[in-house]
Amino acid sequence: ADQSMDEEKAKRKAEVRARLEQAAATKKKKGFMTPARKKKLRTLLRKKAAEEIKREQERKAEERRRIIAERTGTPKNLDSSNEAELMKIVKGYFERMYQLESEKYDLEFATVKKDVEVSFFN
Incomplete structure (x- = not known):
């Protein structure tokens, strides 16, 4: 009876070890850039680019207003x-x-x- 219990314990330990190794292997396969992270990074880059474009447009509009005011004088x-x-x-x-x-x-x-x-x- 003791021997069968020891064998069963060893069998369960081996199963648990195998499952843990498999889980660790799948984690390693995923890598750093998961699809969710890639999507988040893409959205952040798009948002940053949109902000840059908006800032550049505002700067150009301000420059245009300044030049027009300089050329036309005060009304x-x-x-x-x-x-x-x-x-x-x-x-x-x-x-x-x-x-x-x-x-x-x-x-x-x-x-x-x-x-x-x-x-x-x-």
Whole structure:
């Protein structure tokens, strides 16, 4: 009776050991990047990329607003101005437009001149 109990204990120990070894082997096979971890990593990367894109868009929009404000100047209050002030404002706008058109003409002329030089040397 003692011998059969010892054999049964040894048999159970061997079964438990085999199950534990099999469980350890399957754990090792899974590796570090389980499908759940991969999915979570992918979603985190997508979220980070979306945040980066949003930040870049906001930065570009702010830069655009800054450049427009720099080029156009501050808007004048036309509602509370009398006729003399309105004439002064319009004259200022006209002078600015005249100056910008002059600069534009100079740039266009320089571009045409360079184009002619390039075509001449080719």
